[in-house]
Amino acid sequence: SQTIHQWPATLVQPVGSPLSLECTVEGTSNPNLYWYRQAAGRGLQLLFYSVGIGQISSEVPQNLSASRPQDRQFILSSKKLLLSDSGFYLCAWSVPAGATQYFGPGTRLTVL
Amino acid sequence: GESVGLHLPTLSVQEGDNSIINCAYSNSASDYFIWYKQESGKGPQFIIDIRSNMDKRQGQRVTVLLNKTVKHLSLQIAATQPGDSAVYFCASNGGKLIFGQGTELSVKP
Numbered sequence A: 001s002q003t004i005h006q007w008p009a010t011l012v013q014p015v016g017s018p019l020s021l022e023c024t025v026e027g028t029s030n031p032n033l034y035w036y037r038q039a040a041g042r043g044l045q046l047l048f049y050s051v052g053i054g055q056i057s058s059e060v061p062q063n064l065s066a067s068r069p070q071d072r073q074f075i076l077s078s079k080k081l082l083l084s085d086s087g088f089y090l091c092a093w094s095v096p097a098g099a100t101q102y103f104g105p106g107t108r109l110t111v112l
Numbered sequence B: 001g002e003s004v005g006l007h008l009p010t011l012s013v014q015e016g017d018n019s020i021i022n023c024a025y026s027n028s029a030s031d032y033f034i035w036y037k038q039e040s041g042k043g044p045q046f047i048i049d050i051r052s053n054m055d056k057r058q059g060q061r062v063t064v065l066l067n068k069t070v071k072h073l074s075l076q077i078a079a080t081q082p083g084d085s086a087v088y089f090c091a092s093n094g095g096k097l098i099f100g101q102g103t104e105l106s107v108k109p
Helices: none
Strands: A003-007 A010-013 A019-026 A032-038 A044-052 A055-058 A064-070 A073-078 A087-094 A107-111 B004-006 B010-014 B019-025 B032-038 B045-051 B056-058 B062-067 B072-077 B086-093 B097-099 B103-108
Touching: A003 A087, A010 A019, A019 A032, A019 A087, A019 A107, A032 A073, A044 A064, A044 A073, A055 A064, A073 A087, B004 B086, B010 B019, B019 B086, B019 B103, B032 B062, B045 B056, B045 B062, B045 B072, B072 B086
Parallel strands: A010 A107, B010 B103
Antiparallel strands: A003 A019, A019 A073, A032 A044, A032 A087, A044 A055, A064 A073, A087 A107, B004 B019, B019 B072, B032 B045, B032 B086, B056 B062, B062 B072, B086 B097, B086 B103
16 A cells, blocks of 8 residues: 655754755655645645656745655755745645545644 | 635534535536545545546545535535544645635534
């Protein structure tokens, strides 16, 4: 069966520091991968998605970036965090051309 | 642009009662719909889905109804239990998955 991992689970970082969040998927090949942010309200905002290694599409311009160095690894990064980057970051996967996305456990990021 | 909205941000029900959570969508091209459950501090969990060629689908204690005429879908939970307390999201896919804002379900013992 497929599983999706995210780490760290929680992170507290000062403003201006760098960020690296990691997501890995097991049990499937060539998945589509997604990064979402969920702010204090409940809506999920799609940040990036990837249909293959090195292929990244950005949905919202911001100071975050994403990379996919391996088939089942997706990384969310920032060079300098802002206070507004605080939130709950969720990674998700789907089969290629699949409509259902399956979410990881999330990373709670607090920027102080 | 496309939107998905829930009718009530919160819903409180008595344990054992049935719960109905509603959702409206705007994109007529949406052909696939999903309900997710998100417990506090966790990622959304897939509950049930339905394609646009169906108007009803049943799972274990859950039923999703789709009315394409008025672009409305609902999630019914039978015999609601305390473990059902969570935020419920609907999502529609018309080429891209669009999420609603969520309804927080509270179950009173």
